[in-house]
Amino acid sequence: MEQRSIAFIGAGNMARSIIAGLIASGYDAKKITATAPSETRLAPLQHDFGINTDSDNLRAAQQADVVVLAVKPQLMADVCLPLQAVDFSNKLVISIAAGINSARLATMLDSQLHLVRVMPNTPALIGKGMSGLYADSTLAPQDHQFASDLLQAVGEICWVKQEADINGIIAAAGSAPAYFFLFMEAIQQQAMAQGFDEQTARLLVQQTALGAAEMVQANPETDLATLRQQVTSKGGTTAEAINTFNHHHLTEIVAKAMQAAVARAQEMEQLF
Ligand SMILES: NC(=O)C1=CN([C@@H]2O[C@H](COP(=O)(O)OP(=O)(O)OC[C@H]3O[C@@H](n4cnc5c(N)ncnc54)[C@H](OP(=O)(O)O)[C@@H]3O)[C@@H](O)[C@H]2O)C=CC1
Numbered sequence: 001m002e003q004r005s006i007a008f009i010g011a012g013n014m015a016r017s018i019i020a021g022l023i024a025s026g027y028d029a030k031k032i033t034a035t036a037p038s039e040t041r042l043a044p045l046q047h048d049f050g051i052n053t054d055s056d057n058l059r060a061a062q063q064a065d066v067v068v069l070a071v072k073p074q075l076m077a078d079v080c081l082p083l084q085a086v087d088f089s090n091k092l093v094i095s096i097a098a099g100i101n102s103a104r105l106a107t108m109l110d111s112q113l114h115l116v117r118v119m120p121n122t123p124a125l126i127g128k129g130m131s132g133l134y135a136d137s138t139l140a141p142q143d144h145q146f147a148s149d150l151l152q153a154v155g156e157i158c159w160v161k162q163e164a165d166i167n168g169i170i171a172a173a174g175s176a177p178a179y180f181f182l183f184m185e186a187i188q189q190q191a192m193a194q195g196f197d198e199q200t201a202r203l204l205v206q207q208t209a210l211g212a213a214e215m216v217q218a219n220p221e222t223d224l225a226t227l228r229q230q231v232t233s234k235g236g237t238t239a240e241a242i243n244t245f246n247h248h249h250l251t252e253i254v255a256k257a258m259q260a261a262v263a264r265a266q267e268m269e270q271l272f
């Protein structure tokens with residue numbers, strides 16, 4: 001992919017995940033700078049990946065071709081204010097923040113922007129990320145391509161047609177690793193309650209989750225319900241477990257949780 005200079009403004013969990021994935025995919029570390037107010041996350045990034053770090057957001061943004069906004073949504077306005085001094089006319093801006101829309105970002109930076117909103121997730125760290133991307137129709141094809149390449153370097157991507165769909169991506173992918181971790185935590189806990197030590201319980205759940213996810217990937221023609229039914233023998237153990245999930249309305253719980261994620265993203269759009 002094209003090797004543009006990239007400044008990550010914010011060096012937290014998500015920036016680290018993308019940077020790690022980029023480096024693993026062969027992106028030139030010297031072309032990447034990350035900024036943060038403290039050395040807490042910058043020093044490990046520099047040590048682990050050989051990228052540049054800086055505590056000066058303005059300098060980093062001015063020197064970059066691509067500015068990735070990767071701070072918490074509630075800090076975005078404060079972080080953007082000094083960046084209003086940057087000439088964004090030849091820069092691509094990528095925001096990974098949840099709950100801050102394009103119009104708001106343009107106001108915060110007081111500029112017309114070449115902007116892509118991206119909703120990634122932390123498995124980008126191991127090249128298994130899932131990102132949703134949105135840009136309006138004014139985005140240049142080469143910027144569209146660069147954004148695609150950047151996120152494809154760390155996983156799969158899908159472009160959405162309407163900006164509001166980014167909130168659906170948050171619910172289904174951005175936040176979703178945490179749902180799976182929660183489910184795995186619950187299985188691990190119960191396996192321990194049934195007598196396995198912590199390490200064995202973790203192995204049981206991690207290998208099963210990995211196997212299930214890889215089966216889904218390896219069988220694109222088979223729908224998820226069929227894969228479930230193939231495990232569920234009539235009158236057997238799985239049927240009892242699935243009945244218990246159904247009795248407690250798992251599907252409705254998941255729907256409610258995803259709707260709550262979208263609602264929170266919409267609320268954040270008003271707050272920040
Ligand atoms: N975590 C996730 O799974 C996902 C997160 N996102 C989005 O990514 C963004 C970042 O989230 P996440 O990485 O989890 O957050 P973190 O809290 O892990 O990281 C935030 C980073 O911002 C830095 N920071 C704070 N103030 C400033 C400042 N004034 N200038 C520059 N950097 C600053 C922090 O510095 P310091 O290191 O000194 O604390 C830290 O490195 C959010 O907007 C979130 O919505 C999107 C998809 C998934």
Ligand SMILES: O=C(O)[C@@H]1CCC=N1
Nearest residue numbers: 097098170174175176
């Ligand atoms: O929890 C959050 O708000 C961010 C966005 C998606 C994942 N983490």
